[in-house]
Amino acid sequence: MARPWPRTPTPRFERWREEFVLHREHHAPTGRHFRVTSDYSFQLYGTHGGTSEVTTLDDLGYLAEVEERIARSQRVVWDAHAAEVMAAASEGGLEATAEALREDEHWIRRLHREGQPVDVSSDAARWVSGVLGTCPPNPLIRAEEIWGLWLSVVGARQICNRVRDELILELVDAGRARTHVARALGWSYERFRRHLARLEDDRAELNRRAAVGEIPGVIGLEAHRATRTGRA
Structure with a gap:
């Protein structure tokens, strides 16, 4: 199949690029009108059904479903971003489009x-439309603004995974059978075992850093216990 981009940028693309530079300068330091915030990511997490009130094995299964919904939304936004990048590349060519968006040519391919x-038909498509409602008909600007939305959806997925991982550790610490936890997640036991090992390593490293004062305002669990029993 023939590539959709020309060898040299067209005059239309040059106008787009000039508008895009001005847009980025106007919306410095992020370069986009859309703001990526933790509050909005948490709102998106809730929109997909996410909750922080989780305590049981059944909740793990529910969180897995929430993550799947977020992943589908993430894909829709990714496709919308791709469509705008391809629209820009059809006038600007591969090299000029990559340079304007500060992306790698391999990423555009x-x-x-x-x-x-x-x-x-998805809710995510409506969110994309809301973002594009603030944009001129310039695919470079539109691609950049949609990317901000994509980052926000990624943030919602990260929140979901963080809540899931905290619950995994709570359940394992409480003595729940690891095979039951893996089954609730819909994972193989081997996948669960590897993931749990990473979580436990991360927790141990966090406690080590807290214990030696590397994390301001946080005291390590063991140091806290020692203080309470008068051994520190």
Whole structure:
């Protein structure tokens, strides 16, 4: 299949690029009108059904479903971003588009190869439309603004995974059978075993750093216990 981009940028692309530079300068330091915030990511987490009130094995299964919903939204936004990048590349060519967006050419080739038609029936497509409602008809600007939304959806997924991982540790610490925890997640036991090992290593490292004062305002669990029993 022939590539969708020309060898040299067209005059239309040059106008887009000039508008894009001004847009980025106007919205410094992020370069976009859309703001990526932890509050909005948490809102998106809740929109997908996410909750912080989790205590049981059944809650682990529920969180897995929430993550799947977020992943689908993430894909829709990714496809919308790809569509705008391809629209820019069709006028600017591969090299100029990559330079304007500060992206790697391989990334744009991946967008071209893997991008799918946007699922317009999804809630995520409506969020994309809301973001684009603030944009001029310039695919460089539109691609950048949609990318901010994508980062926010990624943030929602990270929140979901953090809540899940905290619950995993709580359940294991409480003595729940690891095979039951893995089953609740819908994972193989081997996958669960590897993931749990990483969580426990991360927790141990966090406690070590806290114990030696590397994390301001946080005291290590063992140091806290020692203080309470008068051994520190």
